[in-house]
Amino acid sequence: MEVGRVKRVAGPVVQAVGLKASMYDLVLVGEEGLMSEVIGISGDKHIIQVYEDTSGIKPGEPVKETGGPLVAQLGPGILTQIYDGVQRPLPLLAERSGDFISRGLFVDGVDHKKKWEFQPLVKKGDTVKPGQPIGVVQEQLLIKHKIMVPPKHKGGVVKEIYSGNFTVEETVCVLEDGSQLTMLQKWPVRQARPVVRKLPPTIPLRTGQRVIDGFFPLAKGGTAAIPGGFGTGKTVMQQTLSKWSDVDIVIYVGCGERGNEMADLLHEFPELVDPRTNRPLLERSIVYANTSNMPVAAREASIYTGMTTAEYYRDMGYDVLMTADSTSRWAEAMRELASRLEEMPGEEGYPAYLAARLADFYERAGRAEILAGGEGSVAVVGAVSPPGGDFTEPVTQNTLRIVKVFWALDSRLTQRRHFPSINWLDSYSLYEKDLESWYAENVAADWNQLKRRAMAILQENAELEEIVMLVGSDALPEDQQLTLEVARMIINFWLAQSAFHPVDTFCPYKKQYDLMKAILTYRDYAFDALHRGVAVDQIKSVPSKDALAKLRMVEDYEPELKKVMDQMKAEFEALK
Amino acid sequence: MTKEYKTITEISGPLVFVEKTEPVGYGELVEIRTASGEVKRGQVLDTSDEIVVVQVFEGTGGLSKDSSVRFTGDVIKMPLSPSIIGRVLSGSGRPRDGGPPIVPEVEREIIGAAINPASREKPRAFIQTGISTIDGTNTLVRGQKLPIFSGAGLPHNDVALQIARQAKVVGEAEQFAVVFCAMGITNEEAQHFMADFERTGALERAVIFLNLADDPAVERLLTPKLGLTTAEYLAFDLDMHVLVIYTDMTNYCESLRQMGAAREEVPGRRGYPGYMYTDLATNYERAGIIKGKKGSITQFPILTMPGDDITHPIPDLSGYITEGQLIVSRELHRKGIYPPIDIRPSLSRLMNSGIGAGHTREDHRAVSDQLYAYYAEGCDLRGLAAIVGKEALSERDKLILEFADQFERRFVNQGRDEDRSIIETLTIGWELLSMLPETMLTRIDDKYIKKYHPKYAGTAKKE
């Protein structure tokens, strides 16, 4: 392999000469051998982004080739880990270099010394295909890690298969052609792992968030973007989704965001339990933390490293959720690096390939028939941080062209502390139609109708509010005043949901349905009473109405709800 | 010994281009000696076989092609020892108080390495500032970075000083040490800070870095880095709890823009460099707590929003990095309300981990949310009332309107030396909420209403 030399250093970008490396090959820069990647080749020069701080690097220092691209290490032990953007375990970095990250450290993404109990799934003489599990390791109490024939391996007939305790480097299976399989795979992070074919998204990904599950649902294997100015609730939403979504594996990528947020996550995940399994959330999670002050090239890579691990678990047949906070920081990393290459910038200084990169990334999501047979999925939720909260900027616009769900965060709602601040008129989900039959079968036959009624009320409310802004609410006809009141109930009692309330943070489907049904029942009683000639003020002040407000905070709400609804019925019957 | 070069080919604004050097490291500290013997310091921004680009911090005035350039082979470091406490230094770290140079016990690189996210301790110690709009509705915790976004002519400095005077962790005797970094502020403003530090004795626990309006603009790029390196030393070597106040971040960003322009970089939004987010983050992220260490760094950056525009890149990028923001409002200031903090766009992202049972009081979150909801609604209704007249409003709306007025007068408004305990703040909150019928308190659990609502005072058992 060639050894070149540094020609120029300007920030995280280095130019070198004397190399033969290909695009995206990993190279080691300088005496310390800093991990770096080739991002451009021009004439005899290689342009290299360095994943670490370049202070002190001088022209003339060596650049060594490694002969391949940046890969993720995949094998048992990656769950519960916290990595930087190039998959170095942060706790190990802390052991080596203390509380501040120093550079030039190499740490494997997977522990090469630890032994795992390998249980074979195939026997001597079996033919195995690419992607097929040959054995299994109990990685966590409830999560089995399938050991698969690597996707690019051609497979073959099993000559030897072992069982017992092995490290990830030891051979667990030998094929007739002599190839030896271990529990470790290495996969180039910028390349999608193959599947047989993509499947339509017809199963909802339950999040326990009323506004999402009810109005703008995500599907298993779906893609969603959550754009919003600072402080509108992107991070809290991503963390909430990571906690309560009904998926098997969660990949949380903190891309260019805050260190304290990561500390918060690492503090909470071991303590909170997955409502499906009652096991600590950490057991199903992998965290990538490349905070805003960590090297920008590693930030750029973190999205791909995260996606590669997500696909790997999908290939085992799991449903995976990957959240990326924030994809704008990733795009900015691209911009920062591109500008050092002196590339012709596109819109707002972003490189011309921004749209293509975004599309390639979201394209790796999906529900799929996997090589092993059966299915798995990777859903992606990307936060977008538009400058000035203005959604017309390039990252938001290019993202919206690709993703199927748009949760539009609205700072006017944030200022009222209405959370989640998802604007119910601007947001959309293109999965809604595909999921209706699932809801009708699994939640309630009339759930889809109820939601449509509620949305119609919210839309009418928006129109009425404009009139109110001109004339005041008392000038409206009585039926419209009632509509405003019902809309207010939907907004405050149902759409609003506190991520920090121990009960309200997660709302099961049944409760979502029951609470909405209760509000719309009030509406029916109310209009009925109005037609009987009861005064609006009386209708608005039935005490049971406000009792509905607090049911979302009650865990065992059903007996209470029944009481409130019986009371409501009686109260309305008593209204003359 | 390192060689001296007399091969400057070009001087352009703050940049000096040097030719025919031996290999020079990226980021190296450079010393340039003028004909009069003065030494200016700079840093390598771009290095190649042919040419080295140096950014000079202390201004290029007095430099010529004959000036001699020495590359030190080392990056910029801050000399540190316990005796730095109480000192006043320039924006590039030289003594400004007539005292001797700092005799270092250690020297630290000023471009701090990132704190390993896995080594961070979750911040959650409630800091009582005695200011209701902070403690009650935008609670600060130790290890947080909470900037003040303000506008020209508003009393942000008074707010920052009041915080510095009153900040304490209830139940702990130890006072905060202060690192104060001035970047491009006027001499008068600087004196205002210094006088207050002196009056309250804070100076004895402070390290001051002053880059004033007439000091070199590029030096400002160093000032927060020096201050934060010092803060890390105080916090993580000397176990102190440190408050870092730096003002004005807007001047810092202007210097960044100026540097970018000098280097003929492709500019990002409104002419600011595309890497401004990352650059700001390398300052702001140097706040926090490290597992197993006693000290902490809490940051209060102050910035004035150009044209009071919160979408301007400086406040915008800051808000994306910091853990919330306190907004000083011109409208409240005009109404004579002090501190004129508008809680609606303000936010403390770490509030949640510092409040509630065991920190402040169990009802804190609910009270805060409810106050926000009706204050915001009240502010919206003011617009409506201006159009249709108060009389046309419903009874409910009139109540909320009155609530918003009272909220500003009683909760937001307080004395410059008034140090309210968190319990006093919550009590005012409940008094305000009791203006509204109980059924309107939809965000508060009934059990808290029974326990803390003034109507039930004396009837329920208190803790």
Ligand SMILES: Nc1ncnc2c1ncn2[C@@H]1O[C@H](COP(=O)(O)OP(=O)(O)O)[C@@H](O)[C@H]1O
């Ligand atoms: N669902 C929610 N429930 C309660 N509070 C929320 C919710 N979402 C956001 N918040 C509040 O808003 C603040 C900012 O949210 P965050 O997700 O950090 O914003 P962003 O990532 O968009 O900047 C949080 O600190 C919290 O106080």
Ligand SMILES: [Mg+2]
């Ligand atoms: Mg965020």
